[in-house]
Amino acid sequence: MPQIQRSYDGARQSLAAWLAAHPEERAEFLGGLSAEEALALKHDWRFWARPSQMVPVGDGWDTWALIGGRGSGKTRPSAEYVVSEAEKHPGWRICVIAQNPKEYRGVCVEGESGLIACSPPWFPADYQPSKARVVWPNGAMAELFSAETPDALRGPQFHLAWTDEFAKYRHPNAVWDMLMLSLRLGTHPRVVLSTTPRPIPILRRILADSRTVVTGGSTFENAANLAPTFLQQIRRQYEGTRLGRQELFAEILEDTPGALWTLDRLERNRVTLEQVPELTRIVIAIDPSGSVNPETGSECGIVAAGLGKDGHGYILHDWSGHYTPGEWGALACRQYVGLKADRIIGERNYGGQMVAHTIKMAAKDLGVTVAYKDVNASRGKQLRAEPVAALDEQGRVHLVGVFPDLEDQCCTWVAGMKSPDRLDAMVWALTELMVKQPGELRVLNLGDGEPQSEDEQRAEEQARIAEAARVVEEAILRDGWYWPGGRM
Numbered sequence: 399m400p401q402i403q404r405s406y407d408g409a410r411q412s413l414a415a416w417l418a419a420h421p422e423e424r425a426e427f428l429g430g431l432s433a434e435e436a437l438a439l440k441h442d443w444r445f446w447a448r449p450s451q452m453v454p455v456g457d458g459w460d461t462w463a464l465i466g467g468r469g470s471g472k473t474r475p476s477a478e479y480v481v482s483e484a485e486k487h488p489g490w491r492i493c494v495i496a497q498n499p500k501e502y503r504g505v506c507v508e509g510e511s512g513l514i515a516c517s518p519p520w521f522p523a524d525y526q527p528s529k530a531r532v533v534w535p536n537g538a539m540a541e542l543f544s545a546e547t548p549d550a551l552r553g554p555q556f557h558l559a560w561t562d563e564f565a566k567y568r569h570p571n572a573v574w575d576m577l578m579l580s581l582r583l584g585t586h587p588r589v590v591l592s593t594t595p596r597p598i599p600i601l602r603r604i605l606a607d608s609r610t611v612v613t614g615g616s617t618f619e620n621a622a623n624l625a626p627t628f629l630q631q632i633r634r635q636y637e638g639t640r641l642g643r644q645e646l647f648a649e650i651l652e653d654t655p656g657a658l659w660t661l662d663r664l665e666r667n668r669v670t671l672e673q674v675p676e677l678t679r680i681v682i683a684i685d686p687s688g689s690v691n692p693e694t695g696s697e698c699g700i701v702a703a704g705l706g707k708d709g710h711g712y713i714l715h716d717w718s719g720h721y722t723p724g725e726w727g728a729l730a731c732r733q734y735v736g737l738k739a740d741r742i743i744g745e746r747n748y749g750g751q752m753v754a755h756t757i758k759m760a761a762k763d764l765g766v767t768v769a770y771k772d773v774n775a776s777r778g779k780q781l782r783a784e785p786v787a788a789l790d791e792q793g794r795v796h797l798v799g800v801f802p803d804l805e806d807q808c809c810t811w812v813a814g815m816k817s818p819d820r821l822d823a824m825v826w827a828l829t830e831l832m833v834k835q836p837g838e839l840r841v842l843n844l845g846d847g848e849p850q851s852e853d854e855q856r857a858e859e860q861a862r863i864a865e866a867a868r869v870v871e872e873a874i875l876r877d878g879w880y881w882p883g884g885r886m
């Protein structure tokens with residue numbers, strides 16, 4: 399194959415990008431390629447990779463940490479590395495870990511940067527979903543694991559591991575510990591760890607280790623390979639924000655001045671599932687999103703929390719995300735049943751009785767009875783959040799595992815900033831369990847569960863009618879407002 403003189407000094411460019419910018423050299427180089435060489439080049443990652451995406455040279459490392467912004471090109475070099483090692487080493491056992499089965503399948507295996515896409519035609523990857531593995535023609539095999547179940551890593555042994563989006567795992571310490579124990583084949587087992595960073599202690603420890611090589615970069619370094627709509631959306635969401643320094647520029651953030659929570663404190667109070675005592679009450683709190691457009695709308699916060707026998711609060715789940723009302727209603731009702739929760743609570747003043755109505759419809763569709771409570775956001779967010787943060791400061795609130803997005807909101811939100819939905823939902827749940835405000839809350843019974851007196855029913859019906867009239871009026875005045883089941 400012809401040789402390219404790597405005469406460029408900018409260490410950020412790939413050979414492909416350099417050639418693209420030098421038409422004369424490009425014509426000469428491409429003209430000198432045979433058909434076989436052209437095919438080989440198409441699948442030669444060394445040609446396409448930016449230097450920060452190339453596997454570190456030499457033997458002096460055990461972990462290659464690819465730390466980059468969203469879409470900066472972390473998964474692709476990891477998958478390319480795994481495939482090239484599989485090709486070189488017949489029969490190798492490789493461990494691939496992602497946040498959950500959906501991610502290992504959709505991203506690490508079948509994704510645009512996954513193992514199948516990175517395997518060349520002469521070395522195709524055979525994905526065997528029922529066995530959760532990928533097998534190559536020379537017998538090399540990647541076994542797929544979900545970070546939700548670190549115990550599954552007990553037993554198997556590997557030559558190489560790839561752990562994608564490590565900082566998003568619910569139990570990163572357990573995953574890392576198990577992984578280290580399982581890397582015991584061959585003469586030099588290694589790990590490639592690809593992630594947008596978060597300031598969690600285990601990641602800081604791995605990055606500080608003298609046997610770790612860190613490469614990577616910002617989202618914008620990979621702009622040429624990203625859809626303009628993705629760039630636009632992520633810019634709109636993060637540019638100019640503190641979190642953007644993490645999500646776009648892969649900076650490990652220190653504490654935000656003025657934030658009510660700190661990661662250190664969350665970390666100190668964090669527990670594992672085994673440490674959760676018997677729970678006396680469980681609630682699911684919903685902070686509805688004002689829009690159903692996933693590109694522009696904020697998320698709908700949905701958080702489950704329990705009150706332990708010890709009087710402490712435990713954050714159990716964070717299902718927040720971009721949903722339509724029908725979707726979040728169904729999700730909340732399903733989880734209510736699954737968790738045997740005592741109550742769903744929803745913020746009232748955002749859309750009048752919108753949450754109550756949505757939950758009622760969802761409960762009816764699923765054929766379940768749900769106890770629902772409206773909470774009234776009459777007090778400012780700061781005032782509501784403060785007592786909950788104070789409980790956390792006293793060590794009385796515990797995250798059960800890691801909740802990356804919720805924790806980011808807790809540790810970067812400062813009063814006066816745009817409303818963070820997950821944090822709001824968590825504050826509602828803990829307020830309900832631990833800081834009740836008499837007179838602020840109102841209970842509605844949805845479905846045909848808890849009995850109500852006739853007077854209560856009548857009063858509630860009247861309140862509902864008055865509220866509905868008010869909501870309709872508001873909705874008509876507000877362009878683009880929605881109502882469960884259809885736009886108004």
Ligand SMILES: Nc1ncnc2c1ncn2[C@@H]1O[C@H](COP(=O)(O)OP(=O)(O)OP(=O)(O)O)[C@@H](O)[C@H]1O
Nearest residue numbers: 446447448467468469470471472473474510511623
């Ligand atoms: N050097 C490169 N040359 C060409 N395409 C690249 C390069 N690096 C990454 N890409 C492409 O850019 C896109 C994003 O890359 P990748 O999936 O690796 O990003 P990521 O950082 O893992 O993204 P996310 O944050 O969403 O997980 C993919 O289509 C990938 O194939």
Ligand SMILES: [Mg+2]
Nearest residue numbers: 472473474505
């Ligand atoms: Mg990725």
